[in-house]
Amino acid sequence: MNNEQRRRERLDRGIKVRTDGLYAIMSLRELCYLTVPRLVLIVGMLVLPLVMPSMYWQRVISIVCIYALLALGFDFLAHFVGLVCLGGAFFIGVGGYLAAILNTFLGFPPVVTIPIATLLGGAICTLLLLPCLPLRGVYFAIVTLMYPLVLMRIIEALNILGGTDGIMGVASFANRWIEQYFVISMVVLFLFGLRRLVNLDIGLVFRAVKDNDQAVRASGMNITFYKAIAVFVASCLGCLGGACLVHIYMWSGISLFALDFSILPIAATVIGGAGTVVGPVLGCFILVPISELLRAFGTLRIVFYCLILVAFIVFRSEGIMVYGQRKYHQFERWVTI
Amino acid sequence: MDILIYGTINSMALALMALGFALVYGISRVPNFAHGALYVISGFVTWGFVRALGVNYLLSIFLTMIIIGVIGALIYQFILIRVRGMAISEIIASYAIGLAILEGLRWGGFKGMTYTLPVFVEGSVDIAEIPVDFHRLVVVGIGGAVVAFLWLFTHHTRIGLALRGMAQDERAALMLGIDSDLMAVVAMALGSMLAGLAAILLLPLGNIVVEAGYNVLILAIAVCIVGGLGSWMGAVLAAFLIGFAQILTVRYLGSHYQMVVALLAIIFTLILRPSGLFGQQKELEERV
Amino acid sequence: MNNQPILEVQEATKSFGGIVAVNRVSLDVRDGEILGIIGPNGSGKTTLINCITGFIKMTSGKVLFRGKNISGKPAHKIADMGITRTFQIMRPYYSLPCYKNLVIPLFSPRAKRTGGWRGGGKLGDRDTVGIDILEEIGFERDSFVPYKIASTLPTGYLKRLELARCLALKPEIIICDEIFSGLSMSEIASMVPLIERLQMDGITLIMIEHRLRELFRVANRVMVLNFGEKVIEGSPEEVMADDKVKEVYFGSEEVEEVMSHA
Numbered sequence: 071m072n073n074e075q076r077r078r079e080r081l082d083r084g085i086k087v088r089t090d091g092l093y094a095i096m097s098l099r100e101l102c103y104l105t106v107p108r109l110v111l112i113v114g115m116l117v118l119p120l121v122m123p124s125m126y127w128q129r130v131i132s133i134v135c136i137y138a139l140l141a142l143g144f145d146f147l148a149h150f151v152g153l154v155c156l157g158g159a160f161f162i163g164v165g166g167y168l169a170a171i172l173n174t175f176l177g178f179p180p181v182v183t184i185p186i187a188t189l190l191g192g193a194i195c196t197l198l199l200l201p202c203l204p205l206r207g208v209y210f211a212i213v214t215l216m217y218p219l220v221l222m223r224i225i226e227a228l229n230i231l232g233g234t235d236g237i238m239g240v241a242s243f244a245n246r247w248i249e250q251y252f253v254i255s256m257v258v259l260f261l262f263g264l265r266r267l268v269n270l271d272i273g274l275v276f277r278a279v280k281d282n283d284q285a286v287r288a289s290g291m292n293i294t295f296y297k298a299i300a301v302f303v304a305s306c307l308g309c310l311g312g313a314c315l316v317h318i319y320m321w322s323g324i325s326l327f328a329l330d331f332s333i334l335p336i337a338a339t340v341i342g343g344a345g346t347v348v349g350p351v352l353g354c355f356i357l358v359p360i361s362e363l364l365r366a367f368g369t370l371r372i373v374f375y376c377l378i379l380v381a382f383i384v385f386r387s388e389g390i391m392v393y394g395q396r397k398y399h400q401f402e403r404w405v406t407i
Numbered sequence: 408m409d410i411l412i413y414g415t416i417n418s419m420a421l422a423l424m425a426l427g428f429a430l431v432y433g434i435s436r437v438p439n440f441a442h443g444a445l446y447v448i449s450g451f452v453t454w455g456f457v458r459a460l461g462v463n464y465l466l467s468i469f470l471t472m473i474i475i476g477v478i479g480a481l482i483y484q485f486i487l488i489r490v491r492g493m494a495i496s497e498i499i500a501s502y503a504i505g506l507a508i509l510e511g512l513r514w515g516g517f518k519g520m521t522y523t524l525p526v527f528v529e530g531s532v533d534i535a536e537i538p539v540d541f542h543r544l545v546v547v548g549i550g551g552a553v554v555a556f557l558w559l560f561t562h563h564t565r566i567g568l569a570l571r572g573m574a575q576d577e578r579a580a581l582m583l584g585i586d587s588d589l590m591a592v593v594a595m596a597l598g599s600m601l602a603g604l605a606a607i608l609l610l611p612l613g614n615i616v617v618e619a620g621y622n623v624l625i626l627a628i629a630v631c632i633v634g635g636l637g638s639w640m641g642a643v644l645a646a647f648l649i650g651f652a653q654i655l656t657v658r659y660l661g662s663h664y665q666m667v668v669a670l671l672a673i674i675f676t677l678i679l680r681p682s683g684l685f686g687q688q689k690e691l692e693e694r695v
Numbered sequence: 696m697n698n699q700p701i702l703e704v705q706e707a708t709k710s711f712g713g714i715v716a717v718n719r720v721s722l723d724v725r726d727g728e729i730l731g732i733i734g735p736n737g738s739g740k741t742t743l744i745n746c747i748t749g750f751i752k753m754t755s756g757k758v759l760f761r762g763k764n765i766s767g768k769p770a771h772k773i774a775d776m777g778i779t780r781t782f783q784i785m786r787p788y789y790s791l792p793c794y795k796n797l798v799i800p801l802f803s804p805r806a807k808r809t810g811g812w813r814g815g816g817k818l819g820d821r822d823t824v825g826i827d828i829l830e831e832i833g834f835e836r837d838s839f840v841p842y843k844i845a846s847t848l849p850t851g852y853l854k855r856l857e858l859a860r861c862l863a864l865k866p867e868i869i870i871c872d873e874i875f876s877g878l879s880m881s882e883i884a885s886m887v888p889l890i891e892r893l894q895m896d897g898i899t900l901i902m903i904e905h906r907l908r909e910l911f912r913v914a915n916r917v918m919v920l921n922f923g924e925k926v927i928e929g930s931p932e933e934v935m936a937d938d939k940v941k942e943v944y945f946g947s948e949e950v951e952e953v954m955s956h957a
Contacts, residue, residue: 154498156440201677208438208636209677211498212628215440219621220670227663271802271821274791278799282786284750289800290774290864333506336499369510376507383500384489 079405086399107398108262111348115258119250128250132318134358135253136162139311141335141342141350142260143304149345150268151300152280154211159218159331161308162315163324165191169313170237170322180243184313191309196302203297215332222327236323240316253314257351260307265347267303276300329372334361337375340382343389352391410654416543418650419550420609424623425630425642426557427601433574433637434594435587437487437497441505442602443624447512449475449603450615454522464525472603479599480592487595488588505624513617522615524607546608553604554643561639570594574637629669633676635683644684648672699761701726701899702778702868707746707756709739716742718923719756724868729890729900731910731931734920735944740903741783743920744870748780749773775805777867781857781874783903787845793834793856794841797825800863809865825863832859832889851882858889868899875906883909911935919943 085103122128140158147153169187172178178186198217202209225231232238243249267273275296278286283293316322334357335350342353357375364371382389388396424446431439449471456467482504490496532539561567572580573590581587605623613619630649634641649672656664676683700723709717717739724730732740745751747758749770758766765773774780788796800806801821826841832855834840840848845856854874861869875883883906890913893900904910911917911931919926919934921943927934934940 148495152495154495156498156502201674201681205677205681207494208498209632209681211502212438212632213673213677215502216625216628216670216673219625220666223622223666224670227666229663271798274788274795274798275802277790278788281788281790284770285782285786285788285860286799287750287770288748288774288780288782289860290771290779290803290805291799292769292771329506329510333503336503340499368514370514372510373507373514376503376510379503380486380500380507383496383503384486386489 075407076404077407078402080396080400080402082400111261112258115254116251118254119247125246128246129318130359130362132250132253132314133362134354135257136311136315136318137331137334137338137358138257138351138354139253139260139307140331141338141354142257142264142347143307144335145339145344145347145350146264146268146307147300147304148339150273150280151276151297152207152283153297153301154207155214155304156211156336157214157216157218157332158308158335159327159329160214160221161191161195161305162312162331163218163221163326164195164305165309165312166316166322166326167231167237167312168194168309169316170240171231173240173317174237180241180317184310184317187313188306188310191312192302192306195305195309196298199301199305200294200298203301204294218327218329218332222324225324225327232323234324236321236325238321240320240322242317242320249314249318256310256314261347261351268347272296272299330361333372333375333379334358337379339389340379340387341389343391343393343395346389346391346395349389349391353389410651410658412539414647414651414654416539416547417654418647419547420605421626421630421650422554422643422646423546423550423601423605423608425627425634425646426553426639427598427605428627429631429634429637429639429642430557430601431594431598432631433639434570435483435573435591436577436637437483437491437591438501439505439595439598440498440502440624441482441508442598442627443620443622444505444508444512445475445479445599445602446606446623447509447615447617447620448478449606450524450610450619451512451522453607453610454524454615457524468607471607472600475603476596476600479602480596482599483592483595488591491588491591505620509617509620512620523613524611524615540612542611546612549604549608553601557639566593625666626669629673631683632673633683635685638683638685641683641685699726700724701761702747702901703757703759704743704747705757705759707743707758708754709742709746709751710754716923717746717753720920720923720925722918722925722928724899724901727894727897727899728915729894729902729913731914731917732901732903732920733905733907733910733917733934734926737922738920739923740920741872742923744780744872744901744903747773748778748870774864775803777805777864778870779861779864779866779868780870781854781861781872783872783876785850785853785857787848787853787856787860789846790844792842792844793848793852794822794825794829796845796856797828797859797863798822800860801825803864805864828859828863829856831862832856833885850877851879851885854878854882855886855889862893866898868901869893870901870903872903873905874902875904875909887913 085100118131119128122131140162143161144155144158147155165187168191169180169183172183172186173180199210199213202213226234243252268277275286275291279293279296286293286296312326315326334354338353338357339350340353341356342351343349361371361375364374427445428439428442431437431442452474453467453471456462456470457464462470486500486504487497490500532541532544559567561571569580569585569590570593572583572585573587577587580590610619626649630645631642633649634643634645649669652672653665653668656668702724704720704722706719706721707717708715708719720739720743722730732743734740742751746753746756749765749768749772753766756766757764760776760778765776788799798821801824826836829841830836834852834855840852845853848856854877858869858871858874875886878886887909890900890902894913902910902914914931916929917931917934918928919940926939926943927937929937
């Protein structure tokens with residue numbers, strides 16, 4: 071039979087198999103294989119503010135980090151729990167308004183408002199999203215889509231919380247270096263934290279809820295409760311971002327509910343590589359500076375994100391980090407059959 | 408009395424907005440988040456024909472409906488079909504397309520108060536001593552006709568029955584020789600045409616603004632959730648519920664509370680009766 | 696094995712719109728026995744199980760577990776009480792390795808309460824306990840099978856994994872939905888001793904089955920369902936010999952023909 075066909079095989083590199091699960095790290099080479107990418111990431115991010123040419127770009131880094139927090143939350147919810155959150159702006163808005171209120175009406179300094187806004191905001195968001203958690207996935211998408219749009223209109227119509235003008239005069243961070251390093255370190259912290267979380271036992275339960283929630287119910291666990299925990303984690307991330315944002319801009323208004331915050335994390339996740347927690351952060355680093363450059367074009371940048379997003383989804387691109395990880399961990403060869 | 412009249416008008420308007428969304432979700436289980444975008448595009452296309460090109464109004468309406476149906480079908484055929492079955496990707500893709508269209512229109516300079524469509528019939532009539540525009544009566548009339556037509560279509564024509572079959576059980580429909588992809592395209596085209604019809608009927612009552620796209624999306628989703636995702640009769644009933652609730656709030660609390668009503672309606676439905684009024688979702692969910 | 700009914704179902708009825716899937720079915724299961732439920736396709740067996748385990752709300756009827764009314768409780772509460780089930784269409788957690796599949800049931804409140812296996816305790820290492828459980832069902836510790844990703848395993852292994860998932864909860868009742876279906880003869884040969892051993896450990900089993908020969912070997916009592924109604928209940932020999940059962944499976948015309956030729 072001369073019907074030879076070629077097929078591409080992908081095999082894990084030997085070094086990956088040896089170091090999987092940290093069972094046997096025998097040499098410096100294997101140690102480096104594992105740690106170098108992570109070190110590059112951490113060091114790179116910490117060094118970033120120092121190498122930025124101007125204050126404008128330093129501010130951009132802070133904004134990137136805030137979007138990165140949202141993107142981390144989105145990736146976590148979508149690919150590890152199965153809930154698609156179409157309204158990141160909801161978390162930013164709630165966290166931001168809370169921080170602004172705590173600061174302007176109660177006079178707390180940022181050091182106090184940020185943690186409170188994060189946790190309280192997370193609790194409020196989870197509570198508001200609770201009704202749709204026992205239901206199927208599409209309801210969660212619909213409700214998260216709607217909340218920012220509706221809240222924006224309600225604040226505008228009822229003219230509460232500062233209405234269209236917003237709340238002004240929010241205190242800023244003590245010093246711009248603190249501002250930058252705080253958000254950067256938060257991103258790094260939560261990046262590694264989430265990676266750890268999804269491999270803990272409770273993380274496995276989340277992934278199981280995504281895979282097959284009936285089986286999880288049959289094992290005696292209340293799915294709604296675990297979904298609520300996951301939503302709480304993601305909304306804390308978003309609210310943290312919102313609180314920081316408000317202190318950076320010293321103002322909070324309905325633009326916190328803008329579509330930018332909803333769609334950019336999704337685009338960043340898809341481009342950067344869904345499922346790898348690093349991918350979304352990378353995606354933000356790519357998209358946010360581009361968006362800054364495109365600011366002159368007004369809302370065209372949203373069209374831009376959306377079109378790239380659709381292109382990636384339709385052509386089933388795996389995303390940059392997934393591609394990168396594959397290249398790093400596996401090698402390919404052609405095999406004739 | 409005037410509550411009755413305004414309520415009916417408002418409810419019919421909501422029903423028209425929501426039917427397109429309900430149809431597409433009911434048949435292909437894809438939430439069409441581009442619904443609002445299609446609504447606004449229809450408005451602008453009609454405006455283009457009527458004001459810019461000076462085409463006869465009726466002809467423009469006809470052309471717009473066809474164009475918007477084609478646009479909807481194209482969206483499905485080229486984008487959504489490739490992500491069919493992958494729930495997360497479907498949702499994201501549909502949302503992204505909707506946003507792209509709406510924000511693209513906003514960037515294109517289509518904002519401001521300068522775009523209007525003429526009403527069908529000028530003047531008003533007094534019903535029980537309350538002045539009602541003719542146009543609003545036309546809205547109610549056509550709305551009722553559309554609902555009746557839909558009912559007949561889905562119960563008595565082959566394509567309509569095929570669509571219902573697909574809505575109930577896609578696999579079974581496939582086995583009976585109903586091409587589910589084709590049906591989904593048809594559903595999407597129909598849904599877009601309904602959005603277009605709603606736009607054509609409702610936009611003359613105000614201006615064509617991009618914000619209307621988001622408002623329509625919110626209201627359509629609210630109505631569909633209360634009525635039960637996938638049930639178009641439920642959507643009609645829910646439209647009446649929410650429509651009257653909104654008019655009552657406007658009367659007694661003030662007109663800014665309309666959106667609050669929509670939000671509260673959704674939350675209450677999800678807490679008390681998640682499958683909505685006529686939703687079959689609960690039953691389907693129970694199949695293990 | 697004593698004669699206390701551990702599970703009682705009284706007049707369970709479930710209708711979906713116009714179709715009555717389960718029509719006033721009553722049964723009781725004694726502690727420690729193996730009850731088989733058989734019947735042609737569409738006779739409502741899986742629906743009955745879904746009603747008992749809380750995945751579907753019954754239209755009417757009651758389910759009593761050790762005398763307590765559990766009808767209408769949500770599925771996870773019922774599993775928490777010790778009534779576990781397997782699924783007809785198996786769905787392991789495909790992206791996880793086998794032993795990690797068991798971490799999820801071991802994370803449940805019931806597993807934490809019953810203290811895990813062999814002293815796992817509250818903070819017990821669930822991975823190790825998972826491997827222990829897999830050994831109970833025949834995946835040897837030293838082989839690579841426990842570490843394989845669940846999506847790469849054949850049906851026979853996956854069925855046993857489903858059982859392991861139930862065992863992790865230290866159940867009192869296991870309801871097996873067509874656990875022998877899709878298995879080869881040798882796979883069944885390795886499952887039957889497992890089932891017998893479960894009975895010896897004191898676990899009550901309810902088995903929905905199509906493979907009657909294997910079922911009759913292990914079952915103490917058998918119940919036949921047809922069109923959602925209970926036809927007969929009794930020991931395997933009684934059921935096999937009954938005319939009504941023959942009618943259910945072979946159709947009434949053929950039975951008459953067979954009878955007239957006899």
